[in-house]
Amino acid sequence: MLARVCLAALAALLLVLRPAPSSAAPALVFDPFKGTVVYAEDPDMLWHPASITKLMTAYLVFEALRDGKFKMDSMVTCSANANKQAPSKLGLPVGAKIRVELALRALMVKSANDVAVMLAEKVSGTEAAFVARMNETAKRLGMTRTRFYNPNGLPHARQVTTARDIAMLARALLKEFPEYNYFYTLQSMNIGKRRLRSHNKLLKSFEGADGMKTGFVCASGYNLVASATRDGRKLVAVVFGGRSGTLRNQRAASLLDYGFQRYEWKSKFGESLDSLAIQASLTEGPINMRPYTCVRRKVRRRKRKRRVTKPRTPTKAVTTTKKKR
Numbered sequence: 001m002l003a004r005v006c007l008a009a010l011a012a013l014l015l016v017l018r019p020a021p022s023s024a025a026p027a028l029v030f031d032p033f034k035g036t037v038v039y040a041e042d043p044d045m046l047w048h049p050a051s052i053t054k055l056m057t058a059y060l061v062f063e064a065l066r067d068g069k070f071k072m073d074s075m076v077t078c079s080a081n082a083n084k085q086a087p088s089k090l091g092l093p094v095g096a097k098i099r100v101e102l103a104l105r106a107l108m109v110k111s112a113n114d115v116a117v118m119l120a121e122k123v124s125g126t127e128a129a130f131v132a133r134m135n136e137t138a139k140r141l142g143m144t145r146t147r148f149y150n151p152n153g154l155p156h157a158r159q160v161t162t163a164r165d166i167a168m169l170a171r172a173l174l175k176e177f178p179e180y181n182y183f184y185t186l187q188s189m190n191i192g193k194r195r196l197r198s199h200n201k202l203l204k205s206f207e208g209a210d211g212m213k214t215g216f217v218c219a220s221g222y223n224l225v226a227s228a229t230r231d232g233r234k235l236v237a238v239v240f241g242g243r244s245g246t247l248r249n250q251r252a253a254s255l256l257d258y259g260f261q262r263y264e265w266k267s268k269f270g271e272s273l274d275s276l277a278i279q280a281s282l283t284e285g286p287i288n289m290r291p292y293t294c295v296r297r298k299v300r301r302r303k304r305k306r307r308v309t310k311p312r313t314p315t316k317a318v319t320t321t322k323k324k325r
Contacts, residue, residue: 025041025042025047025221025239025240025241025242025287026041026042026043026045026047026162026163026238026239026240026241027039027040027041027042027043027163027237027238027239027240027251027255028040028041028043028163028164028167028237028238029235029236029237029238029255029256029258029259030167030171030235030236030273031233031234031235031236031263031267032167032170032171032174032175032227032234032235032236033171033174033175033234034267034272035171035272035273035274036263036266036267036270036271036272036273037266037270037271037272037273037276038235038258038259038262038263038266038270039255039258039259039262040163040164040276040279042163042279043162043163043164043167043276043279044145044162044163044164044278044279045162045163045279045284045286045287046145046160046161046162046284046285046286047160047161047162047163047220047223047240047241047286047287048155048156048159048160048161048217048219048220048286049146049153049159049160049161049166049215049220049223050153050215050216050217050220050223051088051111051152051153051213051214051215051216051217051223052153052161052166052213052214052215052223052225053116053148053150053151053152053153053159053215054107054108054111054116054151054152054153054213054215055166055169055170055173055212055213055225056134056137056138056148056151056169057107057116057119057120057130057134057151057152058104058107058108058173058180058183059137059169059172059173059177060120060123060124060130060133060134060137061100061104061119061122061123062173062176062177062180063137064122064123065100066177069123070100070122071100072099072100072101073099073100073101074099074100074122075097075098075099075100076097076098076099076100076103076115076118076119076121076122077095077096077097077118077121077122078092078093078094078095078096078097078114078118079094079117079118079121080094081117081121081127082114082115082117082118082121083114085113085114085116085117085152085154086113086154087113088110088111088112088113089110089112089113089114089115090106090110090112090114090115090191091114092114098115098118098191100119100122102189102191103115103118103119104119104180104183105183105186105189106189106191106196107119107183108183108184108186108198108213109186109187109188109189109196109197109198110189110196111199111213111214111215113152113153113154116151116152116153117151117152119151120151127150127151130151131148131149131150131151134148134151135147135148138165138169141168141169141172142165142168142274143161143162143165143166143168143169144165145160145161145162145164145165146160146161146162146165146166147159147160147161153215153217154217155217155218155219160285160286163238163239163240164273164276166225166238167236167238167273168273170212170225170227170236170238171236171273173212174227174234174236181210181211184210184211184212184213184227185203185210185211186198187200187203187204198214199214199216199245200212200213200214200224200226201245201249202224202226202228202249202252202253205249205253206226206228206252206253206256207228207230208228208229208230209226209227209228210227210228210229210234211225211226211227212225212226212227212236213225214245216245216293218289218290218293218294218295219286219288219289219290220240220241220286220289221240221241221242221243221248221289221292221293222241222242222243222244222245222247222248222293223239223240223241223242223248224237224238224239224242224248224249224252225237225238225239226239226252226253226256228256228260230260233260233263235256235259235260235263237252237255237256237259239251239252239255241287241289243289243292243293244293
C-alpha cells in the first residue's frame with residue numbers, strides 16, 4: 001500500500017515538473033561540465049543553425065589565440081568578401097580595421113556577418129580554408145551530423161546541425177575556454193558612436209542567465225543557445241525553430257527552469273550527452289520554417305497596409321448670429 005502511495009506521489013510530482021508544451025522542434029537541456037542531459041526532444045533532428053554557427057567561428061578564434069597566432073589587440077581587416085555579406089553586419093568599408101577583441105564582441109552582440117568573415121580570414125587566410133577547418137573541428141568534437149558552408153550562418157540549404165551537436169560545441173567552449181565566457185554575457189557594446197544591443201533578451205529577463213548566442217534565418221526559425229547559473233550549477237539549453245523571438249525565449253526559459261527543478265533527480269538517473277540514444281532518422285532533412293516565420297509575417301504586414309480606417313466625418317461648423325438689440 002505504501003509503495004503505491006509513493007509511486008502515485010512520484011507520478012504527480014513528475015507531471016507538475018513537466019516543461020511547458022513544446023513547439024515540436026528540437027530542444028536539449030544539459031549540464032556542460034558533467035554532461036548530464038536533463039531534457040531532450042528530437043536532439044538529433046537536422047536543423048539549420050543560422051547564427052548559432054558563430055559559436056564555432058568563436059571557438060576557432062579562441063584556439064588561434066591560445067596557440068599564439070595573434071592577440072586580442074591584433075587587427076582584422078574588412079575584405080571585399082566580408083564587405084559584401086548580408087546583414088546583420090557592422091557595414092565596415094573595404095580596408096577598415098578593428099581589433100580582434102572588438103570583432104569578437106561584434107560577433108556575439110551584433111551577430112555581425114561581415115565580422116565573422118573577417119575573423120575567418122584572419123585565422124585561416126581564406127573563408128574556404130576556415131570552413132574546411134570548421135568541419136574538421138566539428139568532426140573532432142563529435143558533431144557527427146553537422147556540416148558548415150560559411151562562418152556566419154547566412155542561408156545555405158546544406159548547412160545543418162542538431163541540438164546534440166550544438167550542445168557538444170557549447171560544452172567545448174565552456175570547458176576549454178572559460179576565460180572568454182564574458183563575451184556571451186555582453187548585453188551591449190559600443191563601436192564609434194553606435195551602441196549595439198544583444199538579441200539574447202534572456203540576459204535581462206531570466207534569473208542567472210549568462211549566455212550564449214541567438215540565431216535566425218527564415219528557414220531555421222528562431223534558435224537559441226542559452227546558459228544560466230544558479231546556486232553554483234550551470235545548465236545550457238539548446239532551442240531550435242521558434243516561431244518568434246518571444247516564443248523561443250519563453251521555451252528556453254521554461255526548459256531551464258525545468259532543468260534546475262529536475263537536476264537532482266536527473267543527475268542520479270539521467271543519461272549523458274555522449275550516451276544519449278539517437279532519437280531521429282538519419283535520412284530526414286531539416287524542416288523549413290519559412291511558412292511559419294517570414295511568410296506569415298509578410299502576410300500580416302500586407303493586411304496592415306490594406307486596412308483602411310473609416311474616415312472621420314468632419315464636424316459641421318456651427319455659426320451663431322448675434323441678435324441686434
